[in-house]
Amino acid sequence: MRVFFRLCKQALQDVTLNPWAQLLTLAAVTLMAFLVGIFLMAIITLDHQLGVIKGETIFQVYWRPGVEQNLIAGQWRQLRLLPGFAHIQTYTPLEALQELEGRIGRNSSSRNFPFLNENNPLPATALITFTPEAEDYERWLTETTSYLARLEGVERVSSTPLRDELGQAWRTVNSYVLRPIILFLTLILGLVVGNTVRLAMLSKSQEVEILQLVGAFDWYIRIPMLVIGGLQGLVGSALALFLLRFIHLQIEQILNFPPILMEIQFLNLQTIVLMLALPTLLGIVGGWVGIKR
Amino acid sequence: MIDVRHLSHSFGPHPALQDCSFHLSRGEVLFLTGPSGAGKSTLLRLLFADLPLQRGEAVVAGFPLSKIRAAQVPLLRRQVSMVFQDFKILPLRTVYDNIVLPLQVRGMDKTHADRRVLAAARAVELENKLESSCVDISGGEQQRVAVARALVVNPRILLADEPTGNMDPELALQIMDIFKKFQNYGTTLIIATHSPELILRNPRARILRLDQGMITQANWPGAILNKFSSAVPLAAYGGGARHDSTEERDG
Numbered sequence A: 001m002r003v004f005f006r007l008c009k010q011a012l013q014d015v016t017l018n019p020w021a022q023l024l025t026l027a028a029v030t031l032m033a034f035l036v037g038i039f040l041m042a043i044i045t046l047d048h049q050l051g052v053i054k055g056e057t058i059f060q061v062y063w064r065p066g067v068e069q070n071l072i073a074g075q076w077r078q079l080r081l082l083p084g085f086a087h088i089q090t091y092t093p094l095e096a097l098q099e100l101e102g103r104i105g106r107n108s109s110s111r112n113f114p115f116l117n118e119n120n121p122l123p124a125t126a127l128i129t130f131t132p133e134a135e136d137y138e139r140w141l142t143e144t145t146s147y148l149a150r151l152e153g154v155e156r157v158s159s160t161p162l163r164d165e166l167g168q169a170w171r172t173v174n175s176y177v178l179r180p181i182i183l184f185l186t187l188i189l190g191l192v193v194g195n196t197v198r199l200a201m202l203s204k205s206q207e208v209e210i211l212q213l214v215g216a217f218d219w220y221i222r223i224p225m226l227v228i229g230g231l232q233g234l235v236g237s238a239l240a241l242f243l244l245r246f247i248h249l250q251i252e253q254i255l256n257f258p259p260i261l262m263e264i265q266f267l268n269l270q271t272i273v274l275m276l277a278l279p280t281l282l283g284i285v286g287g288w289v290g291i292k293r
Numbered sequence B: 001m002i003d004v005r006h007l008s009h010s011f012g013p014h015p016a017l018q019d020c021s022f023h024l025s026r027g028e029v030l031f032l033t034g035p036s037g038a039g040k041s042t043l044l045r046l047l048f049a050d051l052p053l054q055r056g057e058a059v060v061a062g063f064p065l066s067k068i069r070a071a072q073v074p075l076l077r078r079q080v081s082m083v084f085q086d087f088k089i090l091p092l093r094t095v096y097d098n099i100v101l102p103l104q105v106r107g108m109d110k111t112h113a114d115r116r117v118l119a120a121a122r123a124v125e126l127e128n129k130l131e132s133s134c135v136d137i138s139g140g141e142q143q144r145v146a147v148a149r150a151l152v153v154n155p156r157i158l159l160a161d162e163p164t165g166n167m168d169p170e171l172a173l174q175i176m177d178i179f180k181k182f183q184n185y186g187t188t189l190i191i192a193t194h195s196p197e198l199i200l201r202n203p204r205a206r207i208l209r210l211d212q213g214m215i216t217q218a219n220w221p222g223a224i225l226n227k228f229s230s231a232v233p234l235a236a237y238g239g240g241a242r243h244d245s246t247e248e249r250d251g
């Protein structure tokens, strides 16, 4: 164990013997990790964006005109308890009228249709947004539709499951595509790192040869190489992650305006762990295969 | 200590060593001579397990080299030191770092190792250059670093390939005297050299002459002459054959 620590210390001191080669290797690792990170951030943001609208089903419910408003208000409160409820936007006949007037003339009020105030022909309506569970979606849809249609005073129910189709499609594709892409990219990152480290180790081949000539055992030669290889993978991808996080903080909100309303997402924990672990692991492997017997 | 039987080696179709046989006991010194390209370095590298054995057998410090496993090579090299014709030192490191390397590899603690390094450096007159980087010293000094690195571990066997080739004659003789001291303590030596003065300096030495990979002359019966060999004894180099009695000591 003492020898192990001495070898690690030695390995770190050796870095100063050839600082530029080590720095260049580190820079290559960092840049590669950065590129992969940017790409993964884009994919994860896209996934998040599709996830936001995924599963959203919107019902528009029309009540018959003239139904007692107290009854309707009670029903609106009940609706909030439905499974998958997200939010609700309601219009009393009066609100609907004002909305309508607002659309017709900006600075007008009910003065436009004063005669209608007494005898409003508009129904009460509600726009209810649901984010139902993925499983049993069809059953949920029919159940919710019939529930809404059977509400007292309700005239008509229309739903817009259309937006959900993209979400549904993404959800099925997601599990087949997203994870493999993340895995694939981090694997590429790891392989490039491993190979970079391996090539950097070739510059040490003279030292390796001489150590072999003076009777060093295999592990004695390899341990410093593995430590350096692993450190380069770890430090390089950690630097890249810090850089990404810094940039992310700058650009997080730049697309967050209507109608895009897209918040740029940072890498999730799983991806961060992968982006640290695989380059480290393959850096170690690179340190191992960099030494030929 | 060293037992070589029908050893041959070729690089591709080109034979570098052909059917060499000889035996050396503990504390004996052998000079290898012969023209450039005769196979001296090839023979030494074979004995150091730096080249794989192709034909024949060589037993060095108890290791039969035809059967040695890669994991055993370090064990062999902890008994056998070699001074390479091209030194094989680390140019970016200091003289001290180079000489201490075999001791570090063996896990020796620093104070003990420092004392040994200083003694070895004194023997080759490098004690004032210990902190110099090896790129900043002369060829002769680099060669002395290689010699000190080989001696610092007190090897049982020392293989030296032109160990004094880049030194002035005075220093070369001084190195030979150091080798002789090691010989007196029981180290077995094989020294490849072109220089007759060095050989004459050690009248008890065994001498082998290689020509195109074949032993053509030897000055003691322990070397088995083959069909290529000349019958002419190496009278010119003095009579090493007087000391055959040392052979019986070997185990």
Ligand SMILES: Nc1ncnc2c1ncn2[C@@H]1O[C@H](COP(=O)(O)OP(=O)(O)OP(=O)(O)O)[C@@H](O)[C@H]1O
Binding pocket: B011, B014, B015, B016, B034, B035, B036, B037, B038, B039, B040, B041, B042, B043, B085
């Ligand atoms: N690695 C190699 N690949 C191919 N041929 C080699 C190799 N090493 C040596 N040879 C050849 O083997 C022969 C013996 O070489 P060797 O180095 O043993 O000679 P030497 O006696 O040490 O010569 P010198 O006195 O010049 O050092 C030479 O013809 C050489 O060209």
Ligand SMILES: [Mg+2]
Binding pocket: B040, B041, B042, B085, B161
């Ligand atoms: Mg040679």
